Amino acid sequence: MTTDRPFPSSVELVLGGHAMLVDTRAASPLALEAAVAAMAPATKAAITADLKCFLAWCKARRPVATAVPAEPETLVHYLHWLAKGSDIRAGAKPATLARRIASIARIHRILGFGGREPLPTQAGMVRDTLKGIRRKKRERQRQAAPLRLGEAMQEGQAPPEGVTxxxxxxxxxxxxxxxxxxxxxxxxxxxxxxxxxxxxxxxxxxxxxxxxxxxxxxxxxxxxxxxxxxxxxxxxxxxxxxxxxxxxxxxxxxxxxxxxxxxxxxxxxxxxxxxxxxxxxxxxxxxxxxxxxxxxxxxxxxxxxxxxxxxxxxxxxxxxxxxxxxxxxxxxxxxxxxxxxxxxxxxxxxxxxxxxxxxxxxxxxxxxxxxxxxxxxxxxxxxxx
The missing domain is CATH 1.10.443.10 (Intergrase catalytic core)
Incomplete structure (x- = not known):
């Protein structure tokens, strides 16, 4: 996206590799560079992976004129595809779907599509699709099992059992x-x-x-x-x-x-x-x-x-x-x-x-x-x- 740096970020590389699907006319190269630089490493890695997945899906799907900005209908089909899974890919969990949509929303804002018009990720059909998938799966996000010290914290308590x-x-x-x-x-x-x-x-x-x-x-x-x-x-x-x-x-x-x-x-x-x-x-x-x-x-x-x-x-x-x-x-x-x-x-x-x-x-x-x-x-x- 930028020409004054020899090593573009992973986000820029993904966008550049799918240039035909991304409308960058409203994008500021300096704003993109600043936004990527402000991301934590884990955030940058997550957005890169999420963006790569979405753009690859759009490229394989016909017809999709542009992936960014996206049409709400496109995002609904994408969510159903992620949730359904396949013979070689497990269906995504609701928490993963929410993160994927959040990453797409952030890319839209970075590229200048967060103005007066609401983002496609905020469309009612997209929100309703997420709610419907979450309700269908009824799956609470898995919490890591606790590793407690192994001693009673107060008088009269029994020490925790299991791995401590x-x-x-x-x-x-x-x-x-x-x-x-x-x-x-x-x-x-x-x-x-x-x-x-x-x-x-x-x-x-x-x-x-x-x-x-x-x-x-x-x-x-x-x-x-x-x-x-x-x-x-x-x-x-x-x-x-x-x-x-x-x-x-x-x-x-x-x-x-x-x-x-x-x-x-x-x-x-x-x-x-x-x-x-x-x-x-x-x-x-x-x-x-x-x-x-x-x-x-x-x-x-x-x-x-x-x-x-x-x-x-x-x-x-x-x-x-x-x-x-x-x-x-x-x-x-x-x-x-x-x-x-x-x-x-x-x-x-x-x-x-x-x-x-x-x-x-x-x-x-x-x-x-x-x-x-x-x-x-x-x-x-x-x-x-």
């Missing part, structure tokens, strides 16, 4: 891999980190205080795209685990959590193999964090640290993600009696409503109905475990 942070920590040995995994698990829970914040943590972001506790400076996050920064409190236990990992790995600067390459020599005359560990220089990826988490869950089960119903190991592992630490800490803080506003502030949620959504099952046991009717009809309200 304490069980995962107990599965970590004293070797270099165990030290890294324990530090990662402990930090992720204490600070309620998003996976991008976890893999983005560097040594210089860590500081320790006289009482043994520490702080993690979070320079960028999902809700802080301008980089104003935030501080997260870390327990003394987490600081001990971080210190052990950094000392053993020799990491003095750069990313805190990295891949560990394991090299094994051929067996010697006695059949022994020499195992060497090499610490990488680049940070762990999102996929790497999930792989570590799932491996630790299975090891905790094998060691008898976690009791699951027979055959539930696979479902349990699949239900966990890097976001599970954040969900688990949110639920633990609710169980301890903290309010939504305080939790949202501590975990950098965009609003207390978001925090409450992640603790819905715990909060319902202590809501107004539970407190009042519990006194009158028995089963009095208790702070949920």
């Amino acid at each position: 942070v304490n069980a995962l920590l107990a599965s970590c040995g004293s070797d270099i891999i165990g030290l890294r995994d324990a530090a990662l698990i402990s930090l992720a829970y204490d600070a309620g980190l998003r996976v991008s914040e976890l893999v983005g943590a560097t040594v210089v972001d860590l500081s320790q205080f006289g009482d043994g506790s520490g702080r993690l400076e979070i320079t960028h996050s999902k809700t802080d795209q301008l980089g104003e920064g935030a501080l997260a409190w870390l327990s003394a236990d987490t600081m001990v685990r971080l210190s052990a990992w950094l000392l053993a790995s020799g990491i003095a600067h750069g990313p805190v959590f990295r891949r560990i390459n394991v090299l094994t020599s051929p067996p010697d005359a006695a059949g022994q193999r020499l195992v060497r560990h090499y610490i990488g220089s680049k940070p762990l990826t999102r996929q790497g964090v999930v792989a570590i988490l799932r491996r630790r869950v299975l090891e905790a089960v094998d060691l008898g640290l976690v009791e699951l119903e027979p055959g539930m190991e696979g479902d349990t592992v699949r239900g966990l993600s890097a976001h599970s630490f954040r969900v688990g800490l949110t639920q633990d803080l609710f169980a301890a009696g903290e309010d939504g506003a305080g939790i949202a502030l501590a975990l950098r949620w965009s609003s207390p409503t978001t925090a409450l959504r992640y603790a819905r099952e715990l909060a319902v046991g202590n809501n107004a109905a539970a407190r009042v009717l519990g006194r009158l009809r028995g089963g009095g309200s208790q702070t949920p475990a």
Whole structure:
């Protein structure tokens, strides 16, 4: 789209590759460049993928004069195509459909179609189609299973069952891999980190205080795209685990959590193999964090640290993600009696409503109905475990 930069963005490349379907007469190259530069990396990747999908569908469909600006009827057909799926493609979930439409709307605005006329994505038939698909599927967006600490948050509570942070920590040995995994698990829970914040943590972001506790400076996050920064409190236990990992790995600067390459020599005359560990220089990826988490869950089960119903190991592992630490800490803080506003502030949620959504099952046991009717009809309200 622009001619003064040698490396156009992924969004510009997709638009340029489908120039016949995109009306750019009202577009300002400078506005497009500025809009793309303002996007967070994850947002840019999502919009690129969504735009590529829509334009490819329009190209394969006849007749479609232009994809942008789109006709509401075109968007309705596109939504039905996404939701239906095929033999090789599963039908998209309502949350995915909403995101695809939001990306299309944003591209329309960037290209100058957000003036006086309403966007095609705002047409009644498009909104009604989304509502109809959502009602038909009746599917609540899947929430990552929580990873709670594993201890009662208040007197009289029973500790949570299943996979817990304490069980995962107990599965970590004293070797270099165990030290890294324990530090990662402990930090992720204490600070309620998003996976991008976890893999983005560097040594210089860590500081320790006289009482043994520490702080993690979070320079960028999902809700802080301008980089104003935030501080997260870390327990003394987490600081001990971080210190052990950094000392053993020799990491003095750069990313805190990295891949560990394991090299094994051929067996010697006695059949022994020499195992060497090499610490990488680049940070762990999102996929790497999930792989570590799932491996630790299975090891905790094998060691008898976690009791699951027979055959539930696979479902349990699949239900966990890097976001599970954040969900688990949110639920633990609710169980301890903290309010939504305080939790949202501590975990950098965009609003207390978001925090409450992640603790819905715990909060319902202590809501107004539970407190009042519990006194009158028995089963009095208790702070949920």
